[in-house]
Amino acid sequence: EVQLVESGGGLVQPGGSLRLSCAASGFTFSTYWMTWVRQAPGKGLEWVASIKEDGSKKFYVDSVKGRFTISRDNAKNSLYLQMNSLRADDTALYYCGSDIFGGPLGWGQGTQVTVSS
Amino acid sequence: DVVMTQSPLSLPVTLGQPASISCRSSQSLVHSDGSTYLSWFQQRPGQSPRRLVYKVSNRDSGVPVRFSGSGSGTDFTLKISRVEAEDVGVYYCLQGTHWPKTFGQGTKVEIK
Numbered sequence: 732e733v734q735l736v737e738s739g740g741g742l743v744q745p746g747g748s749l750r751l752s753c754a755a756s757g758f759t760f761s762t763y764w765m766t767w768v769r770q771a772p773g774k775g776l777e778w779v780a781s782i783k784e785d786g787s788k789k790f791y792v793d794s795v796k797g798r799f800t801i802s803r804d805n806a807k808n809s810l811y812l813q814m815n816s817l818r819a820d821d822t823a824l825y826y827c828g829s830d831i832f833g834g835p836l837g838w839g840q841g842t843q844v845t846v847s848s
Numbered sequence: 849d850v851v852m853t854q855s856p857l858s859l860p861v862t863l864g865q866p867a868s869i870s871c872r873s874s875q876s877l878v879h880s881d882g883s884t885y886l887s888w889f890q891q892r893p894g895q896s897p898r899r900l901v902y903k904v905s906n907r908d909s910g911v912p913v914r915f916s917g918s919g920s921g922t923d924f925t926l927k928i929s930r931v932e933a934e935d936v937g938v939y940y941c942l943q944g945t946h947w948p949k950t951f952g953q954g955t956k957v958e959i960k
Binding site: 766768775778790826830831832833834835 | 889899
């Protein structure tokens with residue numbers, strides 16, 4: 732069974748940093764693109780970033796470019812999102828997802844990030 | 849960026865009746881590899897999203913047959929043949945052909 736467990740969220744001041752993690756199990760992690768998607772309170776889904784199976788390609792939504800970095804450790808079956816220079820509009824529930832055929836099939840339960848002073 | 853426009857944004861339906869959600873993209877979703885990467889997701893209240901359909905019309909494992917996807921190019925549809933109570937939630941389309949990937953605004957399905 733595919734399992735994705737996000738962690739690392741919390742309350743942070745504007746301008747601060749957080750590192751999200753996603754622990755994967757139940758599938759061959761190293762053969763999947765992986766994705767972060769976020770959902771602001773009461774809002775829709777927003778694709779944030781994706782990373783290729785071997786980490787050689789990374790893509791970001793414009794609003795996080797230069798501030799967020801997606802990475803992975805295939806030996807640890809883990810996905811990460813380093814978030815710097817956080818802003819209030821980054822407040823959201825962050826999901827990790829395993830991609831196949833253009834979109835996330837498996838999803839975690841999400842980790843809450845709140846940016847507030 | 850590709851803009852995904854869903855309609856309607858709110859869809860009250862009667863149990864047992866059909867429902868249809870439209871998703872239109874601002875440019876063609878046909879990839880250079882020939883595939884069209886258009887997916888549909890369901891998000892029930894308080895739950896994580898769940899993918900229902902990938903590449904326009906392929907149902908994911910475990911998805912009831914009452915859900916079907918269709919369309920081509922820039923115009924896509926998700927149909928529920930007979931709505932059940934468990935289908936209440938918000939439905940999103942996602943284009944995975946062009947970077948950045950983009951979701952539609954979501955369509956809230958509720959029971960009349």
